[in-house]
Amino acid sequence: MTASVTPLHPLLEVKGLRMHFPVTEGMLTRRLVGEVKAVDGVDFTVRRGETLGLVGESGCGKTTTGRCILRLERPTAGEIIYDGIDLAGLRRKDLLALRRRIQVIFQDPYSSLNPRMTVGAIIDEPMKVHGIEPNATSRGERVRELLSICGLNPSFADRYPHEMSGGQRQRVGIARALALNPEFIVCDEPVSALDVSIQAQVVNLLEDLREQFGLTYLFIAHDLSVVRHLCQRVAVMYLGRIVEMADSDALFDAPLHPYTQALLAAVPVPDPSIEQTRVFRPVQGEVPSPINPPSGCVFHPRCPIAVESCKHTRPEPREVRPGHVVACSQVDN
Amino acid sequence: MPPLLDIRDLHTEFRTGDGIVRAVDGISYTVEAGETVAIVGESGSGKSVGAMSILRLIPDPPGRITGGEVLFSGRDLMKLPEEAMRRIRGSEIGMVFQEPMTSLNPVLTIGRQITEVLEQHRGATPAAARQRAEQLLGLVGIADPARRLKQYPHQLSGGMRQRIMIAIALTCDPKLIIADEPTTALDVTIQAQILELMKQLTRRLDIALIIITHNLGVVARYASRVNVMYAGRIVEAGSAAAIYHDPRHPYTIALLRSVPRLDRPRQTRLDPIEGQPPDLTRLDNGCAFRPRCRFAVAACAEARPALAPVGEAGHVAACFRAHETAAETGEAA
Numbered sequence: 001m002t003a004s005v006t007p008l009h010p011l012l013e014v015k016g017l018r019m020h021f022p023v024t025e026g027m028l029t030r031r032l033v034g035e036v037k038a039v040d041g042v043d044f045t046v047r048r049g050e051t052l053g054l055v056g057e058s059g060c061g062k063t064t065t066g067r068c069i070l071r072l073e074r075p076t077a078g079e080i081i082y083d084g085i086d087l088a089g090l091r092r093k094d095l096l097a098l099r100r101r102i103q104v105i106f107q108d109p110y111s112s113l114n115p116r117m118t119v120g121a122i123i124d125e126p127m128k129v130h131g132i133e134p135n136a137t138s139r140g141e142r143v144r145e146l147l148s149i150c151g152l153n154p155s156f157a158d159r160y161p162h163e164m165s166g167g168q169r170q171r172v173g174i175a176r177a178l179a180l181n182p183e184f185i186v187c188d189e190p191v192s193a194l195d196v197s198i199q200a201q202v203v204n205l206l207e208d209l210r211e212q213f214g215l216t217y218l219f220i221a222h223d224l225s226v227v228r229h230l231c232q233r234v235a236v237m238y239l240g241r242i243v244e245m246a247d248s249d250a251l252f253d254a255p256l257h258p259y260t261q262a263l264l265a266a267v268p269v270p271d272p273s274i275e276q277t278r279v280f281r282p283v284q285g286e287v288p289s290p291i292n293p294p295s296g297c298v299f300h301p302r303c304p305i306a307v308e309s310c311k312h313t314r315p316e317p318r319e320v321r322p323g324h325v326v327a328c329s330q331v332d333n
Numbered sequence: 334m335p336p337l338l339d340i341r342d343l344h345t346e347f348r349t350g351d352g353i354v355r356a357v358d359g360i361s362y363t364v365e366a367g368e369t370v371a372i373v374g375e376s377g378s379g380k381s382v383g384a385m386s387i388l389r390l391i392p393d394p395p396g397r398i399t400g401g402e403v404l405f406s407g408r409d410l411m412k413l414p415e416e417a418m419r420r421i422r423g424s425e426i427g428m429v430f431q432e433p434m435t436s437l438n439p440v441l442t443i444g445r446q447i448t449e450v451l452e453q454h455r456g457a458t459p460a461a462a463r464q465r466a467e468q469l470l471g472l473v474g475i476a477d478p479a480r481r482l483k484q485y486p487h488q489l490s491g492g493m494r495q496r497i498m499i500a501i502a503l504t505c506d507p508k509l510i511i512a513d514e515p516t517t518a519l520d521v522t523i524q525a526q527i528l529e530l531m532k533q534l535t536r537r538l539d540i541a542l543i544i545i546t547h548n549l550g551v552v553a554r555y556a557s558r559v560n561v562m563y564a565g566r567i568v569e570a571g572s573a574a575a576i577y578h579d580p581r582h583p584y585t586i587a588l589l590r591s592v593p594r595l596d597r598p599r600q601t602r603l604d605p606i607e608g609q610p611p612d613l614t615r616l617d618n619g620c621a622f623r624p625r626c627r628f629a630v631a632a633c634a635e636a637r638p639a640l641a642p643v644g645e646a647g648h649v650a651a652c653f654r655a656h657e658t659a660a661e662t663g664e665a666a
Contacts, residue, residue, distance in 0.1 A: 057520035057521065167609065196375060196591060197587070197591055198605075198610075199591070203593070203605075204602055204603055222520065225593040225595045228593065228599060229599050263521060267550060269550050269553065269594055269595055270552070270589060270592055272554075272573040272578075274553075275550070275554035276553075278554075283525075287520070
């Protein structure tokens with residue numbers, strides 16, 4: 001795939017994305033009783049060749065955002081402009097061509113691989129579906145090549161997923177995602193299910209592949225340390241909205257939004273001389289229900305610096321420093 | 334004074350289709366009254382089985398505790414009749430598990446699950462049990478205890494359920510709580526709340542805590558002493574400061590280096606532990622970490638090294654080259 005090479009031209013531009021799921025009651029006649037606003041007005045861009053981290057706690061909408069970009073969900077509103085084409089309104093048959101360029105790596109290497117298929121067949125399948133290479137022998141070659149790119153012995157093509165460890169399975173998931181030579185990969189918690197020692201292997205592999213194949217990643221994760229390591233820029237989500245977005249080092253070294261600050265403060269670092277002297281006051285309360293989110297700023301009930309107006313006025317994201325966007329009325333320009 | 338808990342050469346095996354797995358292969362450690370000891374390791378290291386063995390909660394078949402002593406306040410728990418053991422579980426030793434949804438009974442109210450313990454272990458009257466249950470819920474930071482006691486587990490959030498588990502563990506004033514990955518299923522801000530709560534309560538009530546986790550940050554924050562497990566054995570043990578600032582076992586060294594850190598700007602690459610965790614049915618007589626170890630020499634294939642003193646008092650490592658690893662990592666770093 002060749003595309004325009006303006007370095008700062010975003011590969012992906014998400015504007016005003018909303019994904020509301022209906023909540024129904026009743027067994028026979030389903031009545032609509034509400035909506036889960038899983039994603040409620042999200043804007044961001046992903047530049048060609050970068051890794052954008054999308055972080056937040058369970059239910060913040062980060063996975064749903066990824067699923068909308070993959071068009072596994074049809075968004076309620078908003079635009080998803082991928083290399084000039086709006087994916088949000090695209091029809092099924094037009095989507096197919098774009099899906100070759102956009103792939104996904106899932107969290108759970110156990111449930112995302114079909115247990116009845118060999119590893120070879122799993123990696124081969126996207127090539128068959130997209131009619132990339134009619135010759136089965138050449139596809140077999142390609143499967144072995146992909147396995148070796150992902151650090152697995154090509155003989156693994158004949159094995160079944162249950163014969164492999166979690167780390168090896170995740171490498172198969174990555175090989176499958178690469179099979180169509182995509183340019184953009186949505187990585188949805190790709191290392192969360194892995195042991196610490198294996199996590200680092202897969203993180204390094206993802207880095208190498210990005211460089212080798214010029215890939216662009218949307219990296220969805222809740223592990224902030226991994227995100228700091230992998231991402232050039234990071235967006236923090238809370239209850240369906242982006243509350244802060246900045247370059248990785250700016251966000252982690254000097255977070256501006258009170259939620260980002262609370263989130264970072266909650267992560268203990270592996271160093272007892274730091275941790276055992278740190279005064280620690282975890283943010284109180286829990287994430288409210290997205291069915292009935294708080295009015296105004298959705299973080300106000302837990303926010304240590306909230307003022308009266310936060311209860312009524314939803315803060316719009318604004319750029320307070322170059323490239324540093326915050327949705328909080330109490331952060332100075 | 335003898336320690337509160339003194340585990341001596343504990344062995345637990347599982348018979349599987351592929352052979353015998355020595356999940357816990359001769360571990361020994363002590364826990365003093367009121368202290369927090371962490372057991373760190375990855376999946377399959379034996380950290381959970383080791384803890385379940387203390388309470389004799391190993392399903393037989395396929396599992397079996399095949400040897401060792403567990404002296405708790407001077408009594409060997411391995412020799413107690415089942416009836417006496419049942420009085421210790423949940424009374425003198427409390428338990429908090431990873432998944433609060435599966436460890437709570439879904440068809441009983443929260444209140445019933447707490448009062449049951451009190452009526453069983455303490456012979457409390459229903460009214461007294463109810464009063465104590467309300468008090469316990471207050472202790473673990475649950476607002477409006479009277480209403481919560483009438484609710485069922487599915488009506489509560491994950492963090493709230495884990496607070497209930499802690500309340501149940503505290504019911505009979507235990508001397509020891511075993512917490513197996515107590516916050517792994519929780520979001521990071523909730524994890525921080527739960528861990529701080531456990532820390533405050535164990536300090537205030539002088540309860541010893543064994544915390545089993547793979548999270549090196551959590552260990553650094555909460556544990557005074559650390560046991561590192563690999564393939565069923567403790568490979569290194571010592572104070573938290575010794576383990577983090579002067580690790581000697583190559584596995585501990587590699588583990589600490591492989592984790593990305595939130596407090597450090599991104600390095601170019603992580604330093605993973607290469608290879609896969611060992612297959613416990615195929616261990617030989619040598620050191621189980623040998624195939625992944627950058628210090629391995631011929632002698633490592635001959636015998637499994639025993640724990641031997643290194644560095645400060647109480648710091649032990651099971652490695653033939655433990656006295657050389659510190660110098661070499663110093664140079665490499």
